[in-house]
Amino acid sequence: GSFSKILAPGTRTGWVIGDPAIVRKMCVFKQSTDLCSSSVDQALIAEYCQKGHLVRHLPKIIDNYRKRRDSMEESMKRHLAPLGVTWVKPQGGFFYWINVPGVNTDELMKRALDKKVAFIQGSAFAVEPGACINNARLNYTYCSPEVIEEGIARIAAAIQEMKAEAEGIKA
Structure with a gap:
């Protein structure tokens, strides 16, 4: 695991059991790539955990992230599901992986940026050229439920515009 998701983003200290x-x-292997993680980070994290702060912090952030994840899920059900968009509900991590049939998400990203909303297009995660062209990764951890709702509605509007243009219909 990593403390970057449960303590602070950018905390490049983790643990392994095995x-x-x-x-x-x-x-x-790790030492051959970067010698070691920050000693200061490791000491601070050890102290934080030893004093019991992490145990008290975890339920709060888990509840916070669950509410945001569920808010995104409900927004996608309202705005994206009617457009044929499907997704995988995250069981861990901070992202939804969506599939937008018939829509190139590289182009969708440009359209969404014009609407002041961003996501990562699926092609950024693909090894093969042209793979994941209908996919995108949406993060739910930073924004409030109200902002999530607005962002999903804007993505839905961009999808509707693209589908209408593909069918030769003025949106």
């Missing part, structure tokens, strides 16, 4: 021989090999 067979000691495999963990040792992982440590040697």
